[in-house]
Amino acid sequence: MKLRGHLGSEIQRKAAGILSIEKDESNNISAVKALKVRDGSPLDVPLIQLGWDKELNRHVYLGEETKEEKENRKLEDLDVMARDLFGSKSSYT
Numbered sequence: 001m002k003l004r005g006h007l008g009s010e011i012q013r014k015a016a017g018i019l020s021i022e023k024d025e026s027n028n029i030s031a032v033k034a035l036k037v038r039d040g041s042p043l044d045v046p047l048i049q050l051g052w053d054k055e056l057n058r059h060v061y062l063g064e065e066t067k068e069e070k071e072n073r074k075l076e077d078l079d080v081m082a083r084d085l086f087g088s089k090s091s092y093t
Helices: 005-014 067-086
Strands: 017-024 029-037 048-053 058-064
Touching: none
Parallel strands: none
Antiparallel strands: 017 029, 029 048, 048 058
16 A cells, blocks of 8 residues: 655654554444554554444444454455455366
8 A cells, every 4th residue: 555645754754653444334333443553563453343323313332353253254354365366277286
Protein backbone atom coordinates (compact mmCIF):
# COMPACT_ATOMS: atom_id res chain seq x y z
CA MET A 1 0.00 0.00 0.00
CA LYS A 2 1.62 3.20 -1.18
CA LEU A 3 0.37 6.58 -0.06
CA ARG A 4 0.48 9.29 -2.69
CA GLY A 5 2.62 12.38 -2.72
CA HIS A 6 5.56 13.58 -0.68
CA LEU A 7 3.55 14.14 2.50
CA GLY A 8 1.88 10.71 2.28
CA SER A 9 5.23 8.98 1.82
CA GLU A 10 6.75 10.89 4.74
CA ILE A 11 3.83 10.07 7.05
CA GLN A 12 4.01 6.39 6.11
CA ARG A 13 7.77 6.34 6.67
CA LYS A 14 7.55 7.97 10.11
CA ALA A 15 4.46 6.11 11.37
CA ALA A 16 4.76 3.56 14.17
CA GLY A 17 1.94 1.59 12.57
CA ILE A 18 -0.56 1.69 9.72
CA LEU A 19 -4.14 0.60 10.42
CA SER A 20 -6.87 -0.47 8.04
CA ILE A 21 -10.61 -0.77 8.71
CA GLU A 22 -12.36 -3.48 6.69
CA LYS A 23 -16.06 -4.32 6.73
CA ASP A 24 -17.08 -7.97 6.77
CA GLU A 25 -20.31 -8.09 4.76
CA SER A 26 -21.29 -11.56 6.04
CA ASN A 27 -21.79 -10.51 9.68
CA ASN A 28 -21.87 -6.68 9.43
CA ILE A 29 -18.79 -6.23 11.62
CA SER A 30 -15.94 -3.83 10.89
CA ALA A 31 -12.44 -4.97 11.81
CA VAL A 32 -9.42 -2.78 12.56
CA LYS A 33 -6.29 -4.51 11.24
CA ALA A 34 -2.66 -3.54 11.54
CA LEU A 35 -1.06 -3.47 8.08
CA LYS A 36 2.42 -2.43 9.17
CA VAL A 37 4.01 -2.23 12.60
CA ARG A 38 7.42 -0.63 13.09
CA ASP A 39 8.73 -2.94 15.83
CA GLY A 40 6.97 -6.28 15.38
CA SER A 41 4.63 -8.28 13.24
CA PRO A 42 1.16 -7.07 12.21
CA LEU A 43 -0.10 -10.59 12.87
CA ASP A 44 0.73 -10.18 16.58
CA VAL A 45 -1.62 -7.19 16.89
CA PRO A 46 -5.14 -8.29 17.88
CA LEU A 47 -7.94 -7.64 15.40
CA ILE A 48 -10.41 -5.22 17.02
CA GLN A 49 -14.04 -5.71 16.03
CA LEU A 50 -16.61 -2.90 15.84
CA GLY A 51 -20.31 -3.05 15.04
CA TRP A 52 -23.23 -0.67 14.65
CA ASP A 53 -25.65 -0.42 17.59
CA LYS A 54 -29.07 0.79 16.41
CA GLU A 55 -30.22 1.72 19.91
CA LEU A 56 -27.18 3.91 20.61
CA ASN A 57 -27.00 5.04 16.97
CA ARG A 58 -23.21 4.64 16.88
CA HIS A 59 -20.43 2.09 16.52
CA VAL A 60 -19.59 0.02 19.58
CA TYR A 61 -16.60 -2.11 20.56
CA LEU A 62 -17.38 -5.84 20.12
CA GLY A 63 -14.10 -7.22 21.42
CA GLU A 64 -11.09 -8.88 19.85
CA GLU A 65 -11.11 -11.89 17.60
CA THR A 66 -10.56 -15.30 19.19
CA LYS A 67 -7.45 -17.42 18.65
CA GLU A 68 -9.39 -19.70 16.28
CA GLU A 69 -10.53 -16.72 14.21
CA LYS A 70 -6.97 -15.37 14.20
CA GLU A 71 -5.58 -18.68 12.92
CA ASN A 72 -8.31 -18.86 10.26
CA ARG A 73 -7.49 -15.28 9.19
CA LYS A 74 -3.80 -16.16 8.86
CA LEU A 75 -4.66 -19.21 6.76
CA GLU A 76 -7.03 -17.20 4.55
CA ASP A 77 -4.43 -14.45 4.04
CA LEU A 78 -1.78 -17.04 3.13
CA ASP A 79 -4.22 -18.83 0.80
CA VAL A 80 -4.98 -15.59 -1.06
CA MET A 81 -1.28 -14.79 -1.34
CA ALA A 82 -0.43 -18.28 -2.62
CA ARG A 83 -3.23 -18.16 -5.21
CA ASP A 84 -1.97 -14.77 -6.44
CA LEU A 85 1.63 -15.97 -6.66
CA PHE A 86 1.09 -19.45 -8.07
CA GLY A 87 -2.30 -19.19 -9.77
CA SER A 88 -0.98 -18.24 -13.22
CA LYS A 89 0.77 -21.58 -13.93
CA SER A 90 -0.50 -25.11 -13.60
CA SER A 91 2.95 -26.56 -12.82
CA TYR A 92 6.41 -25.46 -11.78
CA THR A 93 9.80 -27.12 -12.21
